[in-house]
Amino acid sequence: MNMPRWMHQFASLKYFYTLSRWLPRWLALACLVCFISGLYGGLILAPADYQQGDSFRIIYIHVPSAWLSLFIYMIMATAGGIGLIWRIKIAEIIARSSAPIGASFTFLALVTGAIWGKPMWGTWWVWDARLTSELILLFLYLGYIALQSAFEDRRVAAQAGAILALVGVVNIPIIHYSVEWWNTLHQGPTLTKFDKPSIHLSMLIPLLLMLLGFKTFYLATLLIRVRSEILEYECNSAWVRELIKGINNDVK
16 A cells, blocks of 8 residues: 555655654643633632532542543554554654553543542442543553563564554544443533533633643653654664754754
8 A cells, every 4th residue: 555645745754753853842831721711710710510519629620631542542553554564664663652641541531530530439349331441442552562562573563562452443433422321420521512602612722722722632641752762763874863963063
């Protein structure tokens, strides 16, 4: 299968490294602005929920974490599939670099969900469809990370991880639609109901800002990790040696 033309430029590790040198700082700035605005709006300006009181405010951490856990997994699986089909190194690097970040967000979603569930349900954990499928997602992330360490050859590890990630994609719609398919304790969707929103605008805007903040945090962190991976991958190439030489000259 031929690779689309637009992929050729982005497939270049040197080009992607150059891109990743300046973009993270702007993403970090956007992340900071969104976090400050979102937290201020969610913790200070938003009114208390009429049923849950102030305990609902953990939503500003829990929901973005849960959403990012799904989003990052799809990025990882897509990048893994591209690497599997076209053998593009940068796609393999993106998939490998995304896995620890996605696992962290999944773990955070589970922990904050348990903290939120205790006062609402009277228990830290139930084998609810949404919770159980989210836990499976964490195991998929951990399995992918384990595969990357199980093989000395990075290309073989990337291929094995891509197959696992693609198989695990079936869990994503289960997580998303579990509250609609089964009778669960977990509350129904909020952000996907713009035609009939179940959250007040004063609560929704800070939540969207936090979602954007979490997403820009992921992208900034991903690019930093990818940059390190590229240098390790291309340590013997001429352009990396020239880059290191230039840095040493600047230090002197």
